Amino acid sequence: MPANDDLALLTEAARAAGEIALRYWRKRPESWDKPGGAGPVTEADLAVNAMLHADLGAARPDYGWLSEETPDDSVRLGRGRSFIVDPIDGTRAFIEGDESFAHSLAVAEAGRITAAVVYLPARDALYAATETGEATLNGRPIRASGRAEAGRATLLTSRPNLAPEHWKDGTPPPFRRAFRASLAWRLCLVAEGRFDAMLSLRPTWEWDIAAGDLIARRAGARVTDRAGRAIAYNAAEPRAEGIIAAPEPLWQAIRGALA
Structure with a gap:
């Protein structure tokens, strides 16, 4: 599957994730601590994860799946490509009502990331890239600073x-x-x-x-x-x-x- 096709899929999924997350944001979502000191999780994390797993899996049934909110399955190791997903990155910020939480979605192939989207729905900021294209923010090219000192x-x-x-x-x-x-x-x-x-x-x-x-x-x-x-x-x-x-x-x- 061409990386640009995967990027379009990830972009659509990230925006859908944002719609779900914002339904819970600043509305006191139910939250609890995961075992082993793994940090907090909320009902929004799980709702976003369920949607992404269903929609991305239906679109690419041959891809593996790795997500913070899904028990790991070694089946992904035998797949040519896999989704790597954090349904809500920055869950503590999400719980506190801060704008700095994000949805992180990527496709991995042979150890490389080939397509990637990071979306901050509260800021409507969507970062994206493929392994052969430029990095963008809301469709505009972006560049690192070049600072040397x-x-x-x-x-x-x-x-x-x-x-x-x-x-x-x-x-x-x-x-x-x-x-x-x-x-x-x-x-x-x-x-x-x-x-x-x-x-x-x-x-x-x-x-x-x-x-x-x-x-x-x-x-x-x-x-x-x-x-x-x-x-x-x-x-x-x-x-x-x-x-x-x-x-x-x-x-x-x-x-x-x-x-």
């Missing part, structure tokens, strides 16, 4: 990632730190050039980063795990060893400074 760079990351033990000399470069709840959106903000880089040092689930990875790379950023390796998607254990996304010179500065 860490000392002047804005870095999207949580505060614990700047702890001394993570950096070679015990002190991170003098970034200007910022934070957004959705990992997918952080990657897209780097793609858009609104922030220069993003960093997460913790093991990171594929559904949080798959779509944003492709969008950031097609916008000119380099995206790897914390060790500098390209991330292979639809893995048997679907977690990356952290993630770094930045323009090449800034990526080199961040990676070089990490312990």
